[in-house]
Amino acid sequence: MSVFSADPTLAPYLALILFGFLPSEIWRGLAVVVARRIDENSELFLFVRSVATVLLVGVVVKIVLLPSRELAVAPVWARGGALAVAAAGFFATRRSVFAAIVAGEAVVILSVWWCMG
Amino acid sequence: MSDADAAQAPGFDWSWRWFLEGVRQALTGPAFYVSISLMGVGSLARAAGFPVGAAVLSTILVWAGPGQLLFFGAVIAKTAPPAIALAVSLSSVRLLPMCLSVLPMLREKRTPLPVLFAAAHFIAVTVWAESLRRLPDIERPVRLPFFFGLATTCLTLTSFSTALGYWLMGSLPPPLGAGMMMLSPIYFLATTARSARSGADWLAMLFGAVLAPVMVTFVGGGFDLLALALVGGGGAWFAGYLARRTS
Numbered sequence: 001m002s003v004f005s006a007d008p009t010l011a012p013y014l015a016l017i018l019f020g021f022l023p024s025e026i027w028r029g030l031a032v033v034v035a036r037r038i039d040e041n042s043e044l045f046l047f048v049r050s051v052a053t054v055l056l057v058g059v060v061v062k063i064v065l066l067p068s069r070e071l072a073v074a075p076v077w078a079r080g081g082a083l084a085v086a087a088a089g090f091f092a093t094r095r096s097v098f099a100a101i102v103a104g105e106a107v108v109i110l111s112v113w114w115c116m117g
Numbered sequence: 118m119s120d121a122d123a124a125q126a127p128g129f130d131w132s133w134r135w136f137l138e139g140v141r142q143a144l145t146g147p148a149f150y151v152s153i154s155l156m157g158v159g160s161l162a163r164a165a166g167f168p169v170g171a172a173v174l175s176t177i178l179v180w181a182g183p184g185q186l187l188f189f190g191a192v193i194a195k196t197a198p199p200a201i202a203l204a205v206s207l208s209s210v211r212l213l214p215m216c217l218s219v220l221p222m223l224r225e226k227r228t229p230l231p232v233l234f235a236a237a238h239f240i241a242v243t244v245w246a247e248s249l250r251r252l253p254d255i256e257r258p259v260r261l262p263f264f265f266g267l268a269t270t271c272l273t274l275t276s277f278s279t280a281l282g283y284w285l286m287g288s289l290p291p292p293l294g295a296g297m298m299m300l301s302p303i304y305f306l307a308t309t310a311r312s313a314r315s316g317a318d319w320l321a322m323l324f325g326a327v328l329a330p331v332m333v334t335f336v337g338g339g340f341d342l343l344a345l346a347l348v349g350g351g352g353a354w355f356a357g358y359l360a361r362r363t364s
Contacts, residue, residue, distance in 0.1 A: 012166075012167045012168060012171040013170070013171055013174060015192075015198065016167075016171050016174060016175055016178070016179075016188070017178065018198070018202070019188065019198050019199075019201045019202040019205065020175060020178070020179050020184065020185070020188040020201075020202075020205055021175075021178040021179055022202075023184075023202040023203070023205045023206035023209065024179050024181055024184045024205055024206060024208075024209030024212065025178075025179075025238070026206065027206075027209050027210055027212040027213040027216070028212050028213075028216050028234075028237040028238055028240065029234065029237070030213060031212070031213050031215075031216030031217050031220060031237055031240075032216070032220065032230070032233045032234050032237045034213075034217060035216065035217050035220035035221055035224065035233070036224075038217060038220075038221050039221065040221040040222055043354075043358065045217070045218065045221055046317065046354055046357065046358075047350065047351070047354040048214045048217045048218050049214075049218040049249075049318070049321075049354075050317055050318075050320075050321040050349075050350040050351075050353040050354040050357070051214040051346045051347070051350030051351070051354075052211065052214035052215045052217075052218050052245065052350075053309060053318060053321035053322060053325065053350070053353070054321050054322075054324055054325040054328075054345060054346055054349035054350040054353060055211040055214065055215075055325070055342055055345065055346045055350070056211070056242060056245075056246070056305055056306075056309055056325070057306070057309070057321075057322050057324075057325025057326055057329060058325050058328075058329040058332070058333075058341070058342050058345045058346070058349075059183055059211070059242070059305070059342070060302040060305050060306055060329075061325070061326065061329035061330055061333065062329070062333055062341075062342075063298075063301070063302045064302055065330060065333060066333070067298070068157065068186070068298055070157060070160075070291075070294040070295055070297070070298045071294075071295050071298035071299060073291045073292075073294070073295050074295045074299070079299065082299055082303065083302065083303065083306065086303045086306070086307065087306070087310075090307050090310060095310065095311050097146060097304065097307040097308050097311055098146060100303055100304075100306075100307035101150065101300065101303050101304055101307065104299065104303040105296050105299065105300065105303065108292075108295050108296050108299040109292045109293065109295070109296040110292075112291055112292040112295045112296075113292045116291065116292070
C-alpha cells in the first residue's frame, strides 16, 4: 500500500474506503436506481428474491465448507451436523430461530470441546 | 444519522412509535446474532494491522460480513489493492438482489431518493432476511421508520461488538471461538427459512444447498456465487412461475 505511505495514520482508513467501502456500496446504489422500476408483485421481483435466497444459502455453504481459522477447529462433520441439528430444532419448535441457534451452537461447541479431549 | 435525515425529508411520514418498534424487534434477537457473529471481523482487522477505529468503520461503511472478512483477509495475505477491491466487489454483488427485493416493499411514490439510498446502505443479510420476514405484516406508510429502527439498532450493536472482537477474540477458548463463527451460518439459514412464504422460497433454499458445494468446487475464483445465483435462483423462480401458471 505504498500509495498511502505519505500519511501512515490515515492510510488504513483510506484503504478501507477505496478498496472495501466503495466496491461494495456501488451495488446498493445501483439497486436504488433500478428498484424505482420494479413492482413488488412483478415476476422480476420474485426472480430477484429467489436469486437473493440462493445466494444466502451459497454464502452459508462457503462459510461451512471453507472455514475460517477459528471455525476450522470444528471437524467438517461437526459443522454439517450443527446445521442438521439446527434444522431439526427449527422445525420441531414450529420455526423458532432461537431454537435453531441453541441446537446448532450446542453441537459445534460440544464437539470442539470433545475433540480437544 | 440517516434516521434524522429521514425525519427532516419533505413529504415523508415519520413515526417514532414504529421506529422504536423496529428497535424493539431488533433487540429480540437479530441485533445480537449479527453483532456476535461479526466479532470475528474485529479480530481479523487486528491481525491485518489495522487500528480499532478502522475495524469499527468497516462495519459502519461496508456492513457486509463476507466483504469485511475478505478485505482484512486479503490485506493479511498481502493481496494487491485492485485485486482486493475486485474480490470485495464480487462478494457484494449479492447486495444488489437483496436491496432489489427489499426496496420495493419500503418505497412509496413520494419517498425521497436520499432516503432510499440511506435505506439501501443498511441492507445486508440480517436486515434483508428480517425485512422479508417482518415488513409484509406492517402497513406500508410505517415500514420505513420500522426498517430504520431495526437496521440502525443492528448496525450500532455490531459496531460495538466489532471493537469488542478486536480486543477479545484471540483470548477466547477454541470451542467458543468456533461457536461464534458458526452463529451466522445457522442464523442466516434459520431466519431465511422463517421468512419463506412460498414453495419457490423453499425451492431456492434447496437449490442453494444442493448446488453451492458443486459451484464452490468447480467454478471458484470468486465467480462461484454468481454462477450459483443465476442457475439456482433462475431455476427456483422458473419452477414457481410454472406453478403459478398452472394453478
